[in-house]
Amino acid sequence: MNIVSVGYDSTNYYILDAQGGKLLVDCGWPGTLPKLTAEVKRKGMALKEIKYLLVTHFHPDHAGIAQDLKNLGVKLILLETQPAYIPQLTQLFKSKKRPYLEIKMHDNLLLRFEDSRAFLHKLGICGEILSTPGHSDDSISLILDEGLAFTGDLPPRFIISEDNHLALESWDKIYQHRITRIFPAHGS
Template identity: 30%
Template sequence: MDIYNAGNRVMNTYIYHTLEGYIMIDTGYEHSLKKVEKRANKQGITLSEVKYVFLTHAHDDHAGFLNELLSKYSDIKVIIHSRAMPVLLRGQNSFVGGCSSLIAFVFCKFMGLIGKGKHLFPAIDKQNIDRFIEILPSSLANEETILQGKILFTPGHTSDSISLKIGNKIFCGDAAMNGLPSFKRVTIWIENKNAFRNSWNMLLDEKADLIFPAHGKPFRQEELKKYINHIPKIKLYRLK
């Protein structure tokens, strides 16, 4: 299966093809839709061919242009965790938890200084709510058929974090990260350390070859095993 990336150096926006059409994994920051369209077009994909968005969690960098996307492309539906909708309707990240390192804390403070500290994004229009598919035990098999993959519940970064396994690849959202200001594949924000560690154990149990994070390049699954014992030692730096 071919994996396309219509994102940029900051945020990956993966796209792949199924019998249903194209699936997009996450969107990107607000105001970046046009750039994503251009990058997709260069790879032979028009976003009108996208049938579903798999949203790994409701944060401003993952759902930033989601409402704009739905307004422009009327056929797209969105598959989400059942806890994501309140955040999407609010249009702002949760501040539960904290930064996973002092460097991450400084980075978050810098984001505040340049006006990005509130982590706001356009809330979902209520007229678009019926285009969201919440993953429930009774419907899980149907969503996995649509996605042609296995949905993994990977909380820790956020309570609504989900990942997607396709073949020997896992698209983990922010359940892991590969690049500054993160270290040892740990994302810069963690709501719950125990849940985060348990999610890494789940990812390891899947025995995938490659992990595709939302931030940074893909990496070998063995790196999670290498760094997992670092997680209990993490001190969370609160922003509020």
């Protein structure tokens, strides 16, 4: 799998090749569409090549320009646990000056975890999406069968205290797959 990092402002955003377009994992703070556009261009691609957006969780540095991208024709993939957490993000920006576009709820691609493998297969991607709470309850991880895991803000395994059962269970779930490389949303 060809994976290109198009991150900025200390968050990693990843572009994966998919059939008929590319899949973007996470997108930045409100108002940063020009930054993403520039970064994508700098890596030799065009924004219009992105067809799908997967958000690891609905925090502002991961979903801030989701609607901006949707307005450009990108399809937002929502896992079954995620819709309930979008209003919190909207609420966060109610009183702020940041140019946040509220994520519309009617036109997304709603996906159950159990259907994620079949869905990704249609995009030419071998893998699945897991519910991996610990950083936030709506957090998900994208697992590729070749051994790659996109884990969002799930804290690294070695810094989790033993009483953070949710995060530990999420890592157990991730490591049921043969993982050789982790792609976190922050850091390397």
